[in-house]
Amino acid sequence: MRFCNIIYSSISAALLLAMPLTAEYSVPERGTKERSAMLDAVRAHAEEQLGAPIEFVVYDLRVDGRFGFASLQAQRPGGGAIDLYATPGFKEGTLEPDFMDGTSMQALLRRSGETWVAVHWAIGPTDLWFAYGPFCRRYGRVIEDYCQGVN
Template structure:
């Protein structure tokens, strides 16, 4: 094979790989794990201890948003008492502050490292889009945060 033909073959292969990768990255930068899946449970269980400490008791999550890429998971959840009861903000770690919060909505960010999901950051009841800073602070892709 001549040098020019070998170079042309490598160039075609390079373009094909870039096109395939770009299609995947741009076509669907994130996914939502199925309800009841082990991955979904693992992501929520990563967030649970921090939220239970703040809520001062066990919680279940109602998932509003869950976006997962290979290395990142972003969630927006509504915590509730096991079985579905509402949580009284005045009986949580936010007692006396709840009037300055936008409910108990929780936003969480986890990363997949060392074979498991690890909580990176979370916030409860922000009155603005506080998680927007996570893009710059942690390098999370904006599409995972819904900020494309």
């Protein structure tokens, strides 16, 4: 009987370790000041590279304390497509449409007082650039699911 308890305890511990951790972040609702401030922080970079005006399709927006994460798709108002070859970023040589995933964007944000700042961001990445050690250690509360198994 003792052997069975040891086996049961070992299996239970392994299952608990394999389960994903519960996310502690919140999702700012549409129409809130926090959501608008976070999107505006990313919009500044998007408009610099893609040209104004920009609106976003929001795939994921997360907040935990002073840390935030955004996964977005930039577009023109009303859903218009952005011609990457006609953007300021392409003309300046900072965007390479042939090697990008369109106008998808991800950003790691920090709140300073009432202001959100997009500290790290990317347009059109083809990998999970933010899912590695330093970013996971600092922003792990909002990107925990991406960081599982990352040191």
